[in-house]
Amino acid sequence: MNLKSGMPFWLIKDGLPFTFPKLDKDIETDVVIIGAGISGALVRYYLLNAGIQCTMIDARTIGLGSTSASTSLLQYEIDTPLHKLIEMIGKEPAERAYQLCDYAIDELEKIAKKVKAEEFERKKSLYYAAYKKDIPMLEKEFEARKQAGFDVKLLNEKQIYSQYGFKAPLAILSNHGAQTNAYALTHRLLQFKTGKELNIYDRSPIVDIKTKKDGAVLKTETGFTIKAKKVIYATGYEIVEFIDKKIVDLKSTYAVVSEQYNEKKFWKDEVLIWNTADPYLYIRTTPDGRVLVGGRDEDFHDPDKRNKLINKKTKQLTKDVNTLFPHLHFKPEFSWTGTFGSTKDGLPFIGTYDKLPNSYFALGFGGNGITFSLIAAEIITDLILGKKNKDAPIFSFDRV
Structure with missing residues (x-):
């Protein structure tokens, strides 16, 4: 394939x-x-x-x-929100699945040091509501994560804008996360x-x-x-x-990396950013001063159809970043698409x-x-x- x-x-x-x-x-x-x-x-x-x-x-x-x-984002958060996973498989196994992902980030950091893989950075993660209708879901998710023992904060619209410079009605800030270079x-x-x-x-x-x-x-x-x-x-x-x-259901995701910036005037702490949209948008930085954005997923049918969408998706993802952070003047330099799998839970x-x-x-x-x-x-x-x-x-x- x-x-x-x-x-x-x-x-x-x-x-x-x-x-x-x-x-x-x-x-x-x-x-x-x-x-x-x-x-x-x-x-x-x-x-x-x-x-x-x-x-x-x-x-x-x-x-x-x-x-x-x-795109090498390392998060304890999985594609199914914790409170929904609890409804699907029960509280104990759902919380354990999330906690294992958190544990895995710690272990990956140790392994990266042992094998001398330089590109590993601890990061906070910001999960924001893409729409006002997502506020109740995000509040429920915050409580579920807090009960599971995660270090999380709930930020309102004013706090998001003053700290991170973009507008969103609500967000969960997590102190658990990292980014690397999987390749x-x-x-x-x-x-x-x-x-x-x-x-x-x-x-x-x-x-x-x-x-x-x-x-x-x-x-x-x-x-x-x-x-x-x-x-x-x-x-x-x-x-x-x-x-x-x-x-598993096969999906195609799209990713774009910007030109290198002379100055790293990004957002606070260069946190990992993703949202509640379906498909969700995700953004990170790179060690050499670029911004990476991904998302705009599609169902996978065949490689040719997937590949033909790269230019269109590049334009859409570029617009997504510039809408969120107009000051970045995001200009794409590298674009690609990849196939991934999603499961029901x-x-x-x-x-x-x-x-x-x-x-x-x-x-x-x-x-x-x-x-x-x-x-x-x-x-x-x-x-x-x-x-x-x-x-x-x-x-x-x-x-x-």
Whole structure:
């Protein structure tokens, strides 16, 4: 599947920092990870730290799937508001899902320091009402988050304008959040190793997988095989090829990065900004003095239709920023589109799937895919080690 198009800023900025070989031999391994984006990279990092031998393989050049198209906002907030998630799955698991995302941000910060990924910044998050009709919902959400233990404040229209310089009827300010560069972080994670070899192969599409009671045999398009005891699917939105029930709706999102500003006259604390609209608008800054805006999502049908909308969406997103912050005179320089998945409850799918033995899934669907990926890495590592993970049921396939 063609997951992105256009000129993703991170790919232009960072290029191809490392190269990896194609698979050109038959191999055996304890665990094989299919997919070398941010999800697979985090799973691999956790497995190696746990002493589990693993091999990674990807159909593309490393990082050129959804990871390079990520806008890399790290939030404890998921696409489904907490008070609505409580209504859907219950108070305890809903609060736990949000708290795990908050925990994941802390862990990602530690990991970024360990692997020397420089682009990681703690940020506050401002979630504002796009319309007056959203005020009751936002007030209810504020109470739900406060009860769940989050450090949040409710700002009225006057406070929003005086502090952040734009008009909105109400907003929740959270002290929990961060931003990173998922593409660069993935490459740094993939340089981590515990032996002599990285055991990472790219440009090697898997065309056949035969699962057995004692493992699986994978075959590449060039005829080489991988024999593994366990298979981990970190293929993201392409997972629809392996799961025989409806678990995700595919969407296309659009992102634009501005020209570089000589002076960083942005908004207070350069907080992460997003709103209650559907689809929602989201805005952040970059370390080199740019503004990144994303949103204007569409249902995904085919790549060509998605790609043809880039110019139109660029103009719309540019207008969105300039309406919110007229003083910025936002001028687009890089624009792209990417495919992502949304689930009914906004939660990812993590763990085992009954119809595929010896297989594990790290599917960080939704707008919070990076934090979900870390949660998946911890859960899957526990499962492979034979440990019980108390959080696994929240994200299991059984909930559908």
